[in-house]
Amino acid sequence: MIEVKNIEVLIKSIEILRGVSLTLAPGEMIGLVGRNGAGKTTTIRALMGLAPLKDGEILVDGRSIDHLKPHQRAALGIGYLPEDRRLVPLLTVEENILVPSWAMPQIDHKKRLAFAYDLLPEIATMRDRKALQLSGGQQKLVALARAIMAGTKVLLLDEPFEGVAPALSQRVSEVIGALRGEKLAVLIAQSEVNHAAKMLDRSYSIERGTSI
Numbered sequence: 001m002i003e004v005k006n007i008e009v010l011i012k013s014i015e016i017l018r019g020v021s022l023t024l025a026p027g028e029m030i031g032l033v034g035r036n037g038a039g040k041t042t043t044i045r046a047l048m049g050l051a052p053l054k055d056g057e058i059l060v061d062g063r064s065i066d067h068l069k070p071h072q073r074a075a076l077g078i079g080y081l082p083e084d085r086r087l088v089p090l091l092t093v094e095e096n097i098l099v100p101s102w103a104m105p106q107i108d109h110k111k112r113l114a115f116a117y118d119l120l121p122e123i124a125t126m127r128d129r130k131a132l133q134l135s136g137g138q139q140k141l142v143a144l145a146r147a148i149m150a151g152t153k154v155l156l157l158d159e160p161f162e163g164v165a166p167a168l169s170q171r172v173s174e175v176i177g178a179l180r181g182e183k184l185a186v187l188i189a190q191s192e193v194n195h196a197a198k199m200l201d202r203s204y205s206i207e208r209g210t211s212i
């Protein structure tokens, strides 16, 4: 269970988040919806430890994770799909997917990789290609596989449907939908809910750095 309690985040001394609260329980698919610039990415970055809190707290299973670095949060089973994918261009598809597992000695890497390939067989066929050889949409799928690799408990997906062709966004939806039943908590940030509307249990709205 993740609890975000009234967090505030400053970027370059400007208050970007000014009171965001949400909860995310195992098995839930939750939306975080707001227009561009509302603070969705910053909320997810704060959850990953990439944007320091000025106030408020983030708890996982009742314990504060504020002192944990991003790789330590990955080790807790939190997977992250950044909006801009952030693959390492010169690494292969498989190496990119395995990156978060370097911080996770407790998981069976082979088994988890097989699970990711099972969900995304089209990625398995590209495993030896360098990330820079892929299209933007293919890179999104690889970044999703990488998030699934780490996300044994929680998946934080920042605009998973953005910048991909309609057929591919349908695939992204199917893959996310197939994770239901895995007892995963999934947070999907979107500026519009159209793609994920049916699969969401509920949504939070975010406006000017405040959740509603």
Ligand code: ATP
Residues within 6 Å of the ligand: 011, 012, 016, 034, 035, 036, 037, 038, 039, 040, 041, 042, 043, 083, 159, 191
């Ligand atoms: P988008 O989908 O456009 O990324 P968002 O809801 O995810 O929107 P954020 O990326 O969290 O919004 O940004 C929230 C606000 O913080 C915006 O006004 C943005 O301009 C500002 N912001 C974010 N990062 C920085 C930064 N590094 N420097 C300055 N301002 C920033």
